[in-house]
Amino acid sequence: MKQAHFETLQHSTWQAFAKKVQALDKGHAQAEHIQDFAQDYRRICQHLALAKQRGYSEPLIEDLQQLVWQGHQQFYRHKSPTLERLLSFLIVDFPSTMRQQWRCIAVSAALFFASFALMAVLTRLFPNLIYQLISPAQVAHMESMYDPAQRLLGPISLRNHQDDWVMFGFYIINNIGIAFQTFASGLVFGLGSVFFLLFNGLHIGAIAGHLTRIGYGETFWPFVLGHGAFELTAVVIAGAAGLKLGAALIAPGAISRVAALRAASTVSITLMGGAIIFLLLAAFIEAYWSSSNSIAVAIKISVGCGLWLLVLIYLLTSGRIRHAP
């Protein structure tokens, strides 16, 4: 068949398909556009194959290729992001990935909490040790933030305003930034994640130890306990996600390193998605709940413990039974 004849025969099919694809691209597709999409797409693919095989001209082939490409983009895609996806992520995917990756989580948690505990104990034993890690100005700064005489606690107390919004923004930037750093630096054979886990563990441990030693413990611990359930867990999760990348690079197993990294990255990004949600929650709690000094210490501590319990129960039990979405 000559090309001109072929084109006049099929022209209407191509135009109809182009219209369907455009409607789908713009997101206002009607039932008529979706109907027979698969058959039409395969027909265009067949036309392209024919055109190539019969040696038709380049512009025609390019046109058909463009149609096939648009159809391909609509036809083949990874699962679309919807509310259902988000729910199933929260209820099933994230907690079950956490349990599946318990080794990475355990290593990350051990690095973080061990360095935290070690430094907290050491600063109580050797009061001057904190100045090896944190400058005296910063220590004084910390002390003023958790002074029991303050009405508002934490970084919020320094800025002399009541607007929780500001601090919400501040916490988000600061904490999610740290979590992202901890994760991304895991690509350096996991070393970056190890460094940031240890660094943050030592840092927070030193501050905790120091503040407890000078008698500010009753403001510091209730402050940290509530949002710590989400924030510290999120740092551990981000570290684990980074370690997972590093592990894939160091020991890829029977597949190439690129393939191993790609496989690890899908797991890591699931963990990071959960960590981001945790950090948003933590920032919210920190700005509106933890920083208030008018709530009784006993209530703050019991709520804090409740939140830790909640996080543990969620991570351990959620999504063990798969429901239909």
Added chain:
Amino acid sequence: MYSLLLVGLFLNNYSSAHSSADTLLLDTVVYLETPEGICLALRPAGLPVRVLAFAIDLLLRAALLAFAGAAWLYLGKFGLGLASISAFLLLWGYMVLFEVFNQGRSPGKQIMGLQVIYSDGTPINWSGSLTRNLLRMIDLLPFAYCIGILCMLNSARFQRLGDLVAGTLVIYEVRPTQRKSLAEVTASPSAYPLTRSEQHALLNFAERQQQLPKQRSEELAAIIAPALHIEPAQAVSGLYAIARSILGLR
């Protein structure tokens, strides 16, 4: 720092070894075979165009940040909160949100005609976009994207480290082309039967008539005209006539 570079070089040697086996030609085109048995040609975007796209995005973000700063000035403390949240969104969310909701195109990419896709040709989604944009942090080390650039230049498909891990590609958008009509001459078959590749060459010549300067067309036609027994004076129109007959036009 060197170890990072090694990671990049190392990964790329793997991936380029794979892709060079498929295509021996010295070309950047990536051929993607679909389940329908069709080969789609994708053109990965190189360094300069991506730098330009990034520069546009950077300027746009700076402008938006300036707006957020203005909100801080006028709205006071609430504005400061708003400004800090928007600074965060611009830093970490800008690329991801645009790539997910605008078919893999941030404004800079859209202006430069680029698009991010998975290397299997499917549209980018949350996990791919998050991965490649979080790992940007590594690519921009030690300064000015050195690692990303070296990794990209060493890669057959111009992937930086983030792209390699996420399995994504930045390609030139596949845009609709405007078909040009052939010159209006009366079709006449060639004096000799032509092989398929010869027919193809003639068709390509005829379809490119508007892109080629007149002198160049004549120069090219003069090479082939004697072999097809066409008068040198009508070389160009003679070839157009043969092309029309190959297409089946009158």
